[in-house]
Amino acid sequence: MKLYHNPRSRSTRPNWLLEEIGLDAERVSIDFAKGEQKSPEYLAINPLGQLPAFTEGEATITESLAICLYLADVHGPHLVPPPGPGRASYYRWMVYPVGTLEPRAMEVFHHKAGGDAEKLAEAKAKLDASVEVVADAFGEGPWVLGEQFTTADVMLGSTLMWLSMMGQIELPPVLQGWVGRIMQRPAWQRAFAASGG
Ligand SMILES: N[C@@H](CCC(=O)N[C@@H](CS)C(=O)NCC(=O)O)C(=O)O
Known part of the structure; x- marks a missing residue:
């Protein structure tokens, strides 16, 4: 599992949720100052060149809300009514x-x-x-x-x-x-x- 992350972005949402669930996901740091969100490697993950993105195995998810819905549904059912x-x-x-x-x-x-x-x-x-x-x-x-x-x-x-x-x-x-x-x-x-x- 990887979260593409920058503390000055909406990736703070899934970053916090990963801690709530207790999931051990790698944080891949994306430096906005260096324009890393627009690098070819990152655009292959999110063609919009924006954070956050999350991958688990073959699954790639963008949109902070979608990532949070996914993490809660799949890994954190105690965080969903x-x-x-x-x-x-x-x-x-x-x-x-x-x-x-x-x-x-x-x-x-x-x-x-x-x-x-x-x-x-x-x-x-x-x-x-x-x-x-x-x-x-x-x-x-x-x-x-x-x-x-x-x-x-x-x-x-x-x-x-x-x-x-x-x-x-x-x-x-x-x-x-x-x-x-x-x-x-x-x-x-x-x-x-x-x-x-
Ligand atoms: N609707 C998207 C918004 C994504 C977004 O706007 N990300 C910003 C940071 S919060 C970003 O990556 N900006 C850098 C850029 O657009 O180059 C989500 O919730 O994930």
Whole structure:
């Protein structure tokens, strides 16, 4: 198993998940400064020249969400709710980062660069509203789906923590508490604190 990784990229998601599952996968470091993501060797793995990519035997997977879905399904069933209604929220929060949070955050980045204050304020309000939706839906915890820590905590947690670190959002108190619990997880600490992501 190999994860093509750079701590300043979305490969931090599967990198953390590998630690949660306890899988021994080789991390292949891809240096953006050297343009290694566009090397012929790497383009053969991901023709888009982007991270992350993951290989296991003959299987090659790109897209951070797809890699996380694959790892959880195949290697980490304890990080997925059992089939049934519990899967509804699981799928929702797995997809929400790439389907809603990232596009809205990109709009903010775009309008920051563009310098249109009105459009920037609109984009920021939309992003904030989408964070509020997570906060409003967060129940008793301690995790997104309640008692069970799942891969949805990894997808959603890594995204919200990244946006907050970049100063794009302010986390409501209920989400701050959850992030505090995430940061105490040994797997998170191994993935982020020790290896820089
Ligand atoms: N939808 C993709 C996005 C991949 C992506 O944008 N990767 C960025 C880093 S987070 C990248 O490799 N950028 C370098 C480049 O495009 O040259 C995913 O979630 O995996």
